[in-house]
Amino acid sequence: xxxxxxxxxxxxxxxFAYPDGTVALDGVSLSAEAGSIVAVVGQNGSGKTxxxxxxxxxxxxxxxxxxxxxxxxxxxxxxxxxxxVGYVFQNPLHQLFARTVADELAFGPRNLGVAAPEVAExxxxxxxxxxxxxxxxxxxxxxxxxxxxxxxxASVLTMRTPILVLDEPTTGQDHRTADRxxxxxxxxxxxxxxxxxxxxxxxxxxxIADRLVVLDGGRLVxxxxxxxxxxxxxxxATTRLAPPQITxxxxxxxxxxxxxxxxxxxxxxxxxxxxx
Amino acid sequence: xxxxxxxxxxxxxVTYAGAETPALRGVDLDVRGGEAVGIIGLNGAGKTxxxxxxxxxxxxxxxxxxxxxxxxxxxxxxxxxxxxxARTVGIVFDNPEFQLxxxxxxxxxxxxxxxxxxxxxxxxxxxxxxxxxxxxxxLEERSPMALSGGQQQRVAIAAVLAMQPTVLVMDEPTxxxxxxxxxxxxxxxxxxxxxxxxxxxxxxxxxxxxxxxADRIVxxxxxxxxxxxxxxxxxxxxxxxxxxxxxPPQVTELARAIDPTAPDVPVTVETAIAWLGARx
Amino acid sequence: xxxxxxxxxxxERGSTWLHRLDPLVKLAWLVAVIVVAFATFHPLPLLAIAVxxxxxxxxxxxGSRVARILAIFVxxxxxxxxxxxxxxxxxxxxxxxxxxxxxxxxxxEGTIRGLSLVSRLLAVEAAALAVILTMHPSDLFAALARLxxxxxxxxxxxxxxxxIPILQREFAIVLSAQRARGMQASGFAALxxxxxxxxxxxxxxxxxxxxxxxxxxxxATSRRTSFRQVRFGPQATLAAVAGIAAGVVGTxxxxxxxxxxxxxxxxxxxxxxxxxxxxxxxxxxxxxxLGIRSLVRA
Numbered sequence: 001x002x003x004x005x006x007x008x009x010x011x012x013x014x015x016f017a018y019p020d021g022t023v024a025l026d027g028v029s030l031s032a033e034a035g036s037i038v039a040v041v042g043q044n045g046s047g048k049t050x051x052x053x054x055x056x057x058x059x060x061x062x063x064x065x066x067x068x069x070x071x072x073x074x075x076x077x078x079x080x081x082x083x084x085v086g087y088v089f090q091n092p093l094h095q096l097f098a099r100t101v102a103d104e105l106a107f108g109p110r111n112l113g114v115a116a117p118e119v120a121e122x123x124x125x126x127x128x129x130x131x132x133x134x135x136x137x138x139x140x141x142x143x144x145x146x147x148x149x150x151x152x153x154a155s156v157l158t159m160r161t162p163i164l165v166l167d168e169p170t171t172g173q174d175h176r177t178a179d180r181x182x183x184x185x186x187x188x189x190x191x192x193x194x195x196x197x198x199x200x201x202x203x204x205x206x207x208i209a210d211r212l213v214v215l216d217g218g219r220l221v222x223x224x225x226x227x228x229x230x231x232x233x234x235x236x237a238t239t240r241l242a243p244p245q246i247t248x249x250x251x252x253x254x255x256x257x258x259x260x261x262x263x264x265x266x267x268x269x270x271x272x273x274x275x276x
Numbered sequence: 277x278x279x280x281x282x283x284x285x286x287x288x289x290v291t292y293a294g295a296e297t298p299a300l301r302g303v304d305l306d307v308r309g310g311e312a313v314g315i316i317g318l319n320g321a322g323k324t325x326x327x328x329x330x331x332x333x334x335x336x337x338x339x340x341x342x343x344x345x346x347x348x349x350x351x352x353x354x355x356x357x358x359x360x361x362a363r364t365v366g367i368v369f370d371n372p373e374f375q376l377x378x379x380x381x382x383x384x385x386x387x388x389x390x391x392x393x394x395x396x397x398x399x400x401x402x403x404x405x406x407x408x409x410x411x412x413x414x415l416e417e418r419s420p421m422a423l424s425g426g427q428q429q430r431v432a433i434a435a436v437l438a439m440q441p442t443v444l445v446m447d448e449p450t451x452x453x454x455x456x457x458x459x460x461x462x463x464x465x466x467x468x469x470x471x472x473x474x475x476x477x478x479x480x481x482x483x484x485x486x487x488x489x490a491d492r493i494v495x496x497x498x499x500x501x502x503x504x505x506x507x508x509x510x511x512x513x514x515x516x517x518x519x520x521x522x523x524p525p526q527v528t529e530l531a532r533a534i535d536p537t538a539p540d541v542p543v544t545v546e547t548a549i550a551w552l553g554a555r556x
Numbered sequence: 557x558x559x560x561x562x563x564x565x566x567x568e569r570g571s572t573w574l575h576r577l578d579p580l581v582k583l584a585w586l587v588a589v590i591v592v593a594f595a596t597f598h599p600l601p602l603l604a605i606a607v608x609x610x611x612x613x614x615x616x617x618x619g620s621r622v623a624r625i626l627a628i629f630v631x632x633x634x635x636x637x638x639x640x641x642x643x644x645x646x647x648x649x650x651x652x653x654x655x656x657x658x659x660x661x662x663x664x665e666g667t668i669r670g671l672s673l674v675s676r677l678l679a680v681e682a683a684a685l686a687v688i689l690t691m692h693p694s695d696l697f698a699a700l701a702r703l704x705x706x707x708x709x710x711x712x713x714x715x716x717x718x719x720i721p722i723l724q725r726e727f728a729i730v731l732s733a734q735r736a737r738g739m740q741a742s743g744f745a746a747l748x749x750x751x752x753x754x755x756x757x758x759x760x761x762x763x764x765x766x767x768x769x770x771x772x773x774x775x776a777t778s779r780r781t782s783f784r785q786v787r788f789g790p791q792a793t794l795a796a797v798a799g800i801a802a803g804v805v806g807t808x809x810x811x812x813x814x815x816x817x818x819x820x821x822x823x824x825x826x827x828x829x830x831x832x833x834x835x836x837x838x839x840x841x842x843x844x845x846l847g848i849r850s851l852v853r854a
Contacts, residue, residue, distance in 0.1 A: 043454045044424040058732050082738035093760070094726070095733045097752040111738030141756045146319040159737065172370070172451045174318045174481055176521040200454045242455035245484045246526040249545050253552065265526050269533045272552070333767050362773035374764035377715050379694040386783035388772035393781050403783075435772060 007031035008163060008194050009055065014064035016050055024050040026218040027064075032211070034162070037185060037195045039205040039226070042215035043240055048167075048198040049090065051215065055165050055196065056085040069162055083112050086161040090168045090198075092152035096140035101132060101151050104140050108159040122158040129184050130154050146172050153181065157188075164188060166197045170204050182208050206230070206244045206263045214239055231261040282443060282475055283307035283330065287344035290325050290334060290499075299325040300499045303344070307477065309442070312469045314486035314507070315479040317496035318521050323479035324370075326496065327447040330477070331365040332358045348443060363392065366436025370448040372428035373421075381407070381423075381431055382416035388439045406438035410464050426457020433464060443475045444468060450482060458482065462489055484525045487511055487543040495520065512541040574616035574690045578792040579699035581799065582687045588803025589683040593676045596810030597819065599668070602675035609682030618689040625685055626678065631843040633674050637836035640670030641829065655826040657833070664823035667832050672816075693717060698784045707780060715765070719758065726754045 009032040016025040025047045032038045040048050053059040054066045057073040066073045069084040086108075089095050098104040105123040114122070127133050130150050135143060140151050153169060169185070170178040178201065185195050185208050199205055205212060205226065212229040214222040216239045222229045230236070230243045233251070243251075250262035262268045288303040300322045307313055315323050328334040332353040335342045346353040349364050369375050378384040385403045394402065407413045410430040415423070420431050429449055436444065446465065450458040462485045468474040469489075480486050486493060486507065493510040495503040497520045503510055511517070511524045514532045523529070527548035531541040534555075542548035570576075589605060596602055613622040644651050644666035654664040697714045701707070730750040 043456050044426060056736055058736060078732065078735040079738050079740060082736055085736075087733075087736040089729070089733050089736075091729075093753055093757045094729045095737075095753070097730075097734075097749045107739075108737040111740060141752070144320060156737065168452075172319075172448065174521065175523040176318060202455065240454075240456035240459075242459065244526060245545060246530060249527050249530070249548050252545060252549055254549075265529045265533065268530055272530075272534060331771055333771060337767050337770060357776075358770040359773045359776040362771055362776060365771075367768075367771045369764065369768065371764065374761050375768040377718065377765055377769075379692060379697075379714070379718070383694055383783060387769075387774070390780050390783055391773035391776050393777045393779050396781050396783065399781075399783050439773060 008034040008069055009196070010065075010067045011051075011054070012065045012067075014051070014054060014066060015062050016047075016054065016059060017062045024218050025054075028215070028218075028220045029064075030213060030220065030223065032194055032196060034194050035189055035192045036210045037189045037197065037208050038211040038213060039209035040196065040198045040213045040215060041200070041202070041205060041241060045217075046215040046239075047218040048215055050218075052087070052165050052167055052196065052198050055163070056087045057081045058087070079111070082108070082159070082161075084161055085163045085165060086156040086159050088153050088156045088164075088166045088169060090171065092145070092148040095152040095155065096148060099139060100136065101127075101138055101140055101143075101154075102136040104151055104155045105132075105136075105158045108155060112159060119158075122160065126154045126157045129157075129187070131180060146174070146177060149173065150177065150181075153184075157184070162192070163194045163196070166195065166199075168199055168201075169197060170199065170201045178204060202242055202244050206247065214241065227261045227263060230263070281306035282309040282349055283477075284347045285329075285344070286347075288326075288329065288346060289341075289343040290322075290329065291341045292325075293339040293341070298499055299340070300329075303499075303501050305494065305501060305504075307475060309475055310469070310473045311475055312465075312489055312491045313475075313477045314490035314493045315477065315496060316481070316483060316486065316493060316510075316522060317479075321496040322499045323496055324447050325499075327367070327445050327477070327479050329353060330443070330445050331361040331367055332356060333367070359391065362388065362439060362441070364441055365443045365445060366439060366441035368429070368432050368436060368444070368446040368449050370451045372425055372432050372452070375432045375435075376420040376428060379419060380417050381412065381420055381434075384420050384431055385435045385438045388435055392439060402438045402440075403434075406434040409437055409468070410434045411460065424454075424457070426453050426460055429453060429457065429461055430464065433461070437468070441474075443477070446476070446478045446480075448479055448481065450480065450485070458485065465489060483511060483523065484544075487525050487528075495522070507543045508540060511543045570616065570690060570692075572616040572690070574612060574686065575692075577690075577795070578788065579691055579695045580702065580788065581792050581795045582691060583699065584796040585799040586683055586687045588799050588806070590680055591803055592806035592810055593679045595807040596676070596814045597672050597816040598810075598814035599671040599675045601806075601809070601814050602672065602679045606675060606678035606682045609679065609686050613682065613686035613689070616686070616690050618686070621689060622682060622685040626681060629677065629681065630839055633677065634836040634840035634843070636673050636677075637667070637670040637832060638840055640666040640673070641833045641836070642666065644669055652823050654823060655830050657830065662826075662829050662833055664826075664829055667824055667829045668819055668822065670836075671832070694784060701782065702788065719761075722761075723754060723758060726757055730754055 011028060011030040014025050014028045017023045028051060040051060042048050050059060054061060054073065055068055057076065057078045060074050068081065071081060071084060073081060096104055098107055102123055105126060106119050109119045109122055127136055130153065132150060132154055135147060140148060143151065149172065156164065169181050173181065182204055185197065189195055209226050212224065212226040213220060214229060214235065221239065222232065222235055230247055236243060244263065246265050246268055247262055250256060250268050283306065285303055285305040288300055289298055290300040291298040303326065315326060317323050325334060328338065329346050330348060330353060334340050335354055336358050342354055351361065353361060376384055378387060382403050385406055386399055389399050389402060404413060407416065410433050412427065412430055412434060420428055423431065449461050453461065465476050465478060466489055469476045478486065490507055492504060493507050494501055495510060503516065511528050514524050514529060517524055525543050527545060528541050528543050531538065531548065531551060542551040593602060593605065610619060610622060613619045641662050642660060644663050651663040651665045653661040655662045693714055697710055700710045727750060730753045734750060
């Protein structure tokens with residue numbers, strides 16, 4: 001990772017309590033550099049979604065500060081932050097309301113004042129990248145749930161924001177579609193988009209994340225390269241994280257103590273071949 | 277082989293009302309009592325459709341043209357009312373929040389018992405038993421809406437367990453759960469199957485979890501059963517899975533990469549350790 | 557705004573005396589209050605009922621929530637007072653203009669009528685909220701079952717009631733999802749498109765619940781049993797009877813000594829009328845200005 005670059009997302013000592021007094025986030029500090037992919041993991045109730053909702057002003061800090069793309073979220077309305085931070089909700093039902101998928105995809109960029117020809121171009125490109133071309137004329141609510149989820153992701157991608165927040169992007173998806181979503185995220189990151197993904201899907205996390213942030217009970221308990229974070233067996237046990245199966249196998253193999261943590265099948269295959 | 281299967285599906289075809297292509301076609305499947313069966317397939321392959329024919333929700337509550345026959349414990353699922361099937365088949369759906377409706381956990385579990393006219397004085401015992409089985413004893417008076425997704429799904433399981441069905445069907449029960457919730461649900465399913473002898477059928481994307489749970493895995497593709505066998509047979513056939521768009525457990529992928537022709541490949545971490553050890 | 561008001565009904569069983577009081581007693585008291593309120597014209601006893609309702613709510617720890625919900629009715633309340641004072645709805649035998657504010661004539665009878673309407677509203681609302689916010693939904697269900705409300709309609713009622721806070725929550729999420737995609741519209745125009753996802757979601761939820769219900773044997777037998785067994789103790793009977801008796805006395809008083817006839821010809825002093833009018837008009841205008849400002853800023 002390049003050093004010396006100013007972070008595009010800065011969260012400083014964020015504390016958030018709901019009106020009933022429940023503290024959902026307690027002193028979370030985090031920053032992300034432009035173009036990086038940060039995965040946020042933790043059990044339900046650990047504060048992941050609450051943290052994500054602070055990134056585009058859907059929630060405002062009780063104390064602390066959140067700055068995205070140079071904007072302090074407390075000083076700008078959500079619809080203004082929308083041009084800087086795209087947010088894909090966990091449940092696609094909450095996000096889809098247009099009559100056709102094409103309209104759904106065009107809604108965001110139109111709101112941002114993008115000219116019609118470019119809106120059309122963005123809709124077409126995004127639909128292709130997620131395999132949605134056959135559905136462009138369909139009513140979003142008539143599509144099967146996994147496809148709706150793809151539509152909700154696409155409807156935010158067309159806004160081409162420098163920062164993208166995804167809440168559980170692969171929930172309910174099969175392996176083929178989950179891979180497609182991972183590819184899209186990697187391409188976005190390569191093109192300079194900063195991606196912050198909240199996810200339970202450790203296969204996705206291990207495959208795409210530059211940074212892995214672990215929340216537990218509203219506190220940030222780990223923040224680092226996935227390889228380093230997943231090597232902490234005690235952390236995995238206390239937060240009940242389940243590293244990918246291949247990582248678990250590598251950690252359980254006799255005679256590998258002290259060897260580096262494995263995140264993918266090819267890595268372990270190469271290591272075992274070399275050892276022979 | 278002497279005893280009749282508890283589930284017998286013969287040449288089942290399902291076409292949803294208004295749909296052009298069938299969701300299931302020519303499905304033949306027998307399940308023995310006490311078996312643990314996993315169903316895998318891409319989204320749209322027919323997993324949910326198959327699950328919902330097992331207690332008659334399809335075609336009784338979801339309009340569809342059905343051909344062939346589904347028998348569970350001798351009852352024809354297309355004509356035996358769903359509410360009668362409930363004594364034999366319990367179903368747990370993917371979205372826990374959409375299954376729960378009552379003000380307290382105890383009442384949620386009691387709902388089915390009231391419907392079956394279980395005497396009131398028997399209820400607390402059966403509710404306690406069901407909640408203990410899913411590790412939620414003590415939460416009787418909590419509101420289900422205030423629980424985590426994993427706990428909600430366990431309430432949904434307890435609600436069908438209290439009715440003491442012989443077959444438990446779960447349709448992507450862990451789709452919206454965190455890793456801890458997923459582990460809990462599969463631990464419960466395993467215990468019910470191994471210790472209580474319940475027939476358990478799980479449609480699921482998580483092949484790693486299925487590999488250590490199922491006696492048999494059934495592969496659906498575009499509405500057809502394209503393969504079935506032990507987890508090792510099905511998940512070890514890495515190329516066939518890939519052709520359909522499915523993936524094997526990571527340890528199986530590793531073993532196949534090391535030895536593309538080995539007759540037996542591991543499908544769980546434990547067997548993988550032994551398999552790798554034997555090849556040193 | 558709605559999110560801060562907390563859930564309708566009591567999500568967990570509360571421990572205060574009002575929470576534990578038998579729901580049938582509370583319902584009996586509430587019916588008594590409503591009957592008395594509609595029989596009475598005199599603003600003072602009505603205001604007294606409202607204050608007692610608030611005190612009861614406060615003793616059960618829900619006083620501030622009741623007050624916050626009542627605050628939502630401020631614009632309606634203020635507009636009733638303004639309109640009635642300027643042009644009373646019914647002026648049997650002519651109304652008396654008691655003061656003049658520029659071009660506006662203020663009528664004394666109108667102020668009394670307005671105060672009567674407003675205090676009646678407050679009395680009913682305070683009592684209803686004190687009851688609703690301290691009632692656990694399954695206790696309501698059990699209470700209605702004891703009143704021989706058939707099982708299925710009762711269950712549908714209790715599930716519908718539970719759907720309301722869910723819809724409230726979904727609306728808030730959908731609106732935030734649309735703002736997150738840069739939607740510029742605000743006010744009613746912003747609400748319109750959110751109906752689609754909220755109701756599509758509600759429809760799916762109900763559909764899925766129906767399937768789940770039948771799959772759990774709902775309707776399998778006509779002689780259902782009941783998990784919650786409830787008894788109506790002698791104390792509860794006494795409390796309910798006392799409430800109904802108080803209601804009967806109050807109703808008689810409302811129709812006689814506190815009736816509208818007794819206040820015919822009573823004209824409040826000019827400064828009272830002017831004072832009430834100015835306070836109400838200021839509140840009304842202030843709320844409207846605040847509303848416009850929030851629409852412009854949203």
